[in-house]
Amino acid sequence: MTIITGVDVYDVRFPTSLSADGSDAMNKDGDYSAAYVVLTTDGALRGHGFTFTIGRGNDLCAEAARQRAQPLIGRDVDEILDDLGRTYRELAADSQLRWLGPEKGVVHLAMAAVMNAVWDMAARRAGVPLWRLLVDMTPEQLVDAADLRYLSDALTRDEALEILRSGLSSRTARIADLEDRGGYPCYTTSAGWLGYSDDKLRRLLQEAVDEGYHHVKLKVGADLDDDVRRLRIAREVIGWDANLMIDANQVWDVPEAIEWVGRLAEFKPLWIEEPTSPDDVLGHARIRREVAPIGVATGEHGMNRVLFKQMFQAEAIDFCQLDAARLASVNEIISVYLLAHKFGVPVCPHAGGVGLCELVQHLSIFDYVAVSGSLENRVTEYVDHLHENFVDPCIVKNGHYLLPTQPGYSAEMHAETIATYTFPTGSYWSEASAASLAAASVGVPGSVSTG
Numbered sequence: 001m002t003i004i005t006g007v008d009v010y011d012v013r014f015p016t017s018l019s020a021d022g023s024d025a026m027n028k029d030g031d032y033s034a035a036y037v038v039l040t041t042d043g044a045l046r047g048h049g050f051t052f053t054i055g056r057g058n059d060l061c062a063e064a065a066r067q068r069a070q071p072l073i074g075r076d077v078d079e080i081l082d083d084l085g086r087t088y089r090e091l092a093a094d095s096q097l098r099w100l101g102p103e104k105g106v107v108h109l110a111m112a113a114v115m116n117a118v119w120d121m122a123a124r125r126a127g128v129p130l131w132r133l134l135v136d137m138t139p140e141q142l143v144d145a146a147d148l149r150y151l152s153d154a155l156t157r158d159e160a161l162e163i164l165r166s167g168l169s170s171r172t173a174r175i176a177d178l179e180d181r182g183g184y185p186c187y188t189t190s191a192g193w194l195g196y197s198d199d200k201l202r203r204l205l206q207e208a209v210d211e212g213y214h215h216v217k218l219k220v221g222a223d224l225d226d227d228v229r230r231l232r233i234a235r236e237v238i239g240w241d242a243n244l245m246i247d248a249n250q251v252w253d254v255p256e257a258i259e260w261v262g263r264l265a266e267f268k269p270l271w272i273e274e275p276t277s278p279d280d281v282l283g284h285a286r287i288r289r290e291v292a293p294i295g296v297a298t299g300e301h302g303m304n305r306v307l308f309k310q311m312f313q314a315e316a317i318d319f320c321q322l323d324a325a326r327l328a329s330v331n332e333i334i335s336v337y338l339l340a341h342k343f344g345v346p347v348c349p350h351a352g353g354v355g356l357c358e359l360v361q362h363l364s365i366f367d368y369v370a371v372s373g374s375l376e377n378r379v380t381e382y383v384d385h386l387h388e389n390f391v392d393p394c395i396v397k398n399g400h401y402l403l404p405t406q407p408g409y410s411a412e413m414h415a416e417t418i419a420t421y422t423f424p425t426g427s428y429w430s431e432a433s434a435a436s437l438a439a440a441s442v443g444v445p446g447s448v449s450t451g
Helices: 058-072 077-082 084-092 105-126 130-135 139-145 157-166 168-181 198-210 224-238 254-267 281-291 305-313 329-343 356-371 415-421 427-441
Strands: 004-013 033-041 046-053 184-188 215-219 243-247 271-273 295-298 380-382
Touching (some): 004 058, 033 058, 058 084, 058 105, 077 105, 084 105, 105 130, 139 157, 168 184, 168 356, 198 215, 198 224, 224 243
Parallel strands (some): 184 215
Antiparallel strands (some): 004 033, 033 046
């Protein structure tokens, strides 16, 4: 019998603010960060998971994840992994932690980190990548794992089973189809960060075209004239046959979003992403009605499956952008995929953050193979940052995620990364702090970010 003996949690932060990577109209100086969880056992088996933040407050997520994981310590691994739905429900039932949410905010991010580690451990125990673990599960096993609470007015257990059973016999054929296509299609945001110069924007857009991308996304929302200039550059480089998406990162009120998108309509964006508050269901619905045929996309800050249910019921979005580290891991994500399928909304997961690309590739493959059975209007985000910090990094070629082959959820970070970027004790941050103190002592402004 193998026992879970402990949980190690690290506050890992990368100084991406120095290069404006990740910059947008709402978040101008983020340091991509991860509350990184490692579940240890008395054997060789480990589980690795994380949730994503952009700097300050990552320590709060790390501490919440440590508390979330405590009930697992001392438990039999097989007991935990043989019924992942029960394990999820046991952790979710902690009423004292639930009171701090419920199912939102820091405690929900922590739930994602811990359950991501549990699912990683389950795939490692099975010796397969997570997507394969999921597509090999029966419809009954998947529905048992899914969190369907509060959803029965929109999706019943029987309906969920029918969705999964309808494509069961053709799963193998769809896996082969993805292999023949060269993987799952993706789009790039790497060219479009708001803090980039026009020259860098033009260069990165051309690189994206040369690398086979047919979808690119730009950040907008800080200055309308700047947006017009930058979108004009984008169309000059990528042409009019490629898809161009725009992302405002929640910066507008509803009337402002409608007016601003109207001014940018000449560039024919496929979607406007996060045009207003992520919680404003009716606001998204109004924006969608008034900016059509431009689509509305949102979900990276979708706090839980209930918000997505309401978005679908209100016909508020054209594209669902669930996040692998904000929803409470695979258990809640399965539910959102099933809801999206029932309401006919394609899922295009968010992946603008450290490690998110590594996670969402598994989820998108699962969706195509076991849930939607379709690639129509589906494309998953890719950001070319920080993959070198992972033991099993995602691989993208010709605008497609290659199917992962290594066991697990692709979430394990290198030990050297942990030693370097753990905040504030890692070598990078301790040296940066010393440099800032030295600069301050002679009256020179510090030149490094400190999270």
